[in-house]
Amino acid sequence: MENLALIDSFSEFKDDKLIDRVTLMAILEDVFRNALKKKYGSDDNFDIIINPDKGDMEIWRNRVVVADGEVEDSNSEISITEARKIEPDFEVGEEVSEEVKLIQLGRRAILALRQNLISKIHEHDNTNLYKQFKDLIGDIYTAEVHHVRPKAVILVDDEGNEIVLPKEKQIPSDFFRKGDNVRGIIEAVELKGNKPQIIMSRTSELFLEKLFEQEIPEVADGLINVKKVVRIPGEKAKVAVDSYDDRIDPVGACVGMKGSRIHGIVRELGNENIDVINYTTNTQLFISRALSPAKVSSIKLDETNHRADVFLKLEEVSKAIGRGGHNIKLAGLLTGYELDVIREGSPAEEEDVELSEFSDEIEAWVIAEFAKIGLDTARSILKQDVADLARRTDLEEETILDVMRILKDEFED
Known part of the structure; x- marks a missing residue:
């Protein structure tokens, strides 16, 4: 031969x-x-x-x-x-x-x-x-589902390269079938022996930031700057944006007419609720914006320890805390301050009792259900509509009525 x-x-x-x-x-x-x-x-x-x-x-x-x-x-x-x-x-x-x-x-x-x-x-x-993939870290990448494993989804790109999307890097509502196209960012390239393992993420804050760049022309062109992104993947996110051009409304440009621009991003992230906020160097104003949709009465800053007491009317407390405490948690992450909610109101309203005080009469899991939607005091629950509470929690109306009866008895006594 x-x-x-x-x-x-x-x-x-x-x-x-x-x-x-x-x-x-x-x-x-x-x-x-x-x-x-x-x-x-x-x-x-x-x-x-x-x-x-x-x-x-x-x-x-x-x-x-x-x-x-x-x-x-x-x-x-x-x-x-x-x-x-x-x-x-x-x-x-x-x-x-x-x-x-x-x-x-x-x-x-x-x-x-x-x-x-x-x-x-x-x-x-x-x-x-x-x-090749080291240079792509932090970029959005699309690949096809090859097979689904309990702890990861294995993707393959057009060149036949294998990409791993671990379970913890998936949005909780993600559900993939073989052949589906999946978008995420290349988060890391790790060497397993001599073979590189490419890791994709859909839960990274950077993924949301890159989606803004991809979907919103003013962000891609540098007219709008994404200052900071915080997320609870699949639940809620807050994005602080700014513009050096006074003629541009950065929030309006990002959201679009009737939410047209941000709708595609929300859908990509499994209907993750995204709050777009105007960035400012005024800390008090930034905290106030970060806690939207709640209306803040006043803020007392402790800049040394990065803490802030936020004063709110009783009807605004549940909005500030948000479902499962997500809103106040993300506001703290966005601003870099630990936020403490201080309730204010008329003397009658100030006479309130923490819901945890009723643990001998109300089961712990019921108290936890109310806390998930930001209701952690007796009066905050008594002011709510029973049917609305049943819709917002996993509680039956009968259970809610029992709780309200116990709370009313406390104030009548």
Whole structure:
């Protein structure tokens, strides 16, 4: 078998790889030099001539002619008798170049060559893949669901690269089927052995920021700047935006007419509720905006400890806290302040009792259900409509009526 045929047999699988013929030939030379070292002890006296256009290569062994009986190193020296079998006019001291056919290395060596070549090409592919996706970290990427596992969804892109979307990086409402297209950001590229593992995320704040860049032209053009993003994935997010152009309303531009612009982002994130807020360096005003839709009466700042007492009318407290406490939690993350809600009102209204005080009469899970929607005092519940509470919680109307009866009895007493 000639060298070309052997090389073709080695590289028959290259069409499935992202590797050009020139690179392949360079890898082949490295592999063959290692094989020559193993067989002859050294490759110093071998010339490997590569022709990448034809996909061929030649191996030439160079030896010095010595007198018969004086060969000390058979790899670098050849006797005059053996040399004259190649060319009859060779003389002692001259150099002989003899082509080595790959088949001369032996069947076992050729199989080892093939395996080594496959390993080198995989190593080359993995290095290229690692570099490619390292440059894509923080960018939005789309891939197709290949199969769904309990702890991760395995995606494949158009080039056949495998991408992992771990369960903890998925939005809680995400549900994927084989063949679905999935968007997320490339969050990390980790080496597992020699193979890179590409990690996608849909829960990162950066994913939401990049969606703003992708969906809102003014953000993409730099006319609107996304200052900060905080999220509880799948539940609620707050995005602070700013513009250096006074003619632009950054919130209005991001939301769009009747929410037209932000609707696509909300849908992508599993109907995550997104509050877009005008950024300001005025801390009190920023905290007040961050707590929307609640209307703040006043704020007392402790800038040293990054704490703030927020004074609210009783009817605004549940709005400030939000469902499951999400609103106040995100407002704190957005502003960088720990927020304490202080209720204010008329003297009669101020006579309130924490719901936890009724733990001997009301079951803990019922109290927890009210707390989820920001109702943690007796009066805050008594002011609500029973049917509305049943809709907003997992409680039956009968249970709510029982709770209200217990609370009313407290104030009548």
